[in-house]
Amino acid sequence: MPRALISVSDKRGIVPFAEGLVRLGWEIVSTGGTASLLRESGVPVMPVDQVTGFPEMLDGRVKTLHPAVHAGILARPDRPEHVRQLEEHRLARFDLVVVNLYPFQATIADPAVHFEDAIENIDVGGPTMLRSAAKNFEFTLPVVDPKDYPRILELLSRGEIGFETRRECAAKVFAHTAEYDSAIAGYFTPRHDSLPARISCSMERRQVLRYGENPQQRAALYVTEEPRGIGDLAQRQGKELSFNNLLDIDAATQAVSNWDKRVACAIIKHTTPCGLALGRTTTEAFTLARATDPVSAFGSVIAFNTVVDRAAADAMADLFVEVVVAPAFHADALARFAEKKNLRVVELPVKTSLEGLDWKKIRGGFLLQDQFTFSADETNWRIDTMRTPSPAEMNSLRFAWGAVSMVKSNAILLARDEWAIGIGAGQTSRVDAVFLGIHKANQAGHATAGAVLASDGFFPFADGVEEAARAGITAIIQPGGSVRDQEVVEAANKHGMAMVMTGARMFRH
16 A cells, blocks of 8 residues: 655645545655644544654654654665665555645745744754655655645545656755745844845746747746735736746836826837826826827827726727736726737736845846835925926936836936936946937927926036037936036036935936
């Protein structure tokens, strides 16, 4: 009779799985709460202490750490010496080990958790049994994922489980225990240093993609357990999401995240905004954002920071769009979008955790930094020009400062009221970014006279201010900090412009 050792913290699906094993002629050995549940459900169970001849002790800390358990898991039946030693010590093999671990990650996710509670949720016996079974996977099948129960039962009912399936199950075990140990190590790492000496990251493959940035590149989506991130994405309709779609979705949701109490719409191409505006409604915000650069809006990703209604869906009907993303959609908006079968409609929270680290991949390693956070705090803002911005200009400057922080550097954004009329993105010189922003505004038919301008970095020379003055810009907001700040301020004074220095750079490399 084949034997299974079952000891699970996550008990989803374990009763029907054990019942299926018994129907196939298996003997079940189990521990603690798992044994009680199976027994109450009518599944015949042998408690593990009958195998070990030793009771559970130390509040359950010691129950499976015994040669009778691990010899049964690790023995190879194809080695006569292993078989002889088992017979000599009257031990029997285990053919299947079904284990998942104490919920350490879930326990420490509670900010109020006591340290002692966290410690008691560090599993010792579970990982040990899993690793033993995974090492001996050819003869002792390890199962750690409850989603695998139906497939394993089906394979067992047909007969022998093949090598590749066994190896796949072993790989899952080692990935699972590595993730578990990584979470424990992270919890024990002192928090006085936000950039620890060693970091482990475990991710789950959520989706294999058709290809990467280009058709010749393989690609997949991997997600972490970080709250309110890409793992919360729910696609409501449309074609499969591509690698580039996901990059733009992430950029788009970030681009509308700076406004909590206003309706915001961002239109994204190649991870940078080509349209951005606030409005009283989603329709108004979209209409203004589209007007920023109507040509570039074709084939874009459009994001909102609030629920999308039917009126906004109607307003987008004549535009080819790759993806629309928002925290939620009204049912009648989804019905309108459904008329375009290929349009991808995605729900995704806008706000993310602000406590994590931002990873940038480089060859052979990663760069880590604190997550980018935009602050509207004006405490350190100062006005160095002779003229102070008017209330209307100041309102536009506040919007422009929040908007330019989402544009790739070197970034210049022209704004009027609370919508962008021209964006100069990703330029190698700041004066070129100013020129491009003005050019894009003119190309879209927007008058630049009387508009304001935001720069994500300081002006290294006065030429950018001179370029803005020729276009009729009346006020500028920028970080300041250049050795030529005085020359820049003098240029603004010469043209009667107001200039706000924020003291904070907003680069997005």
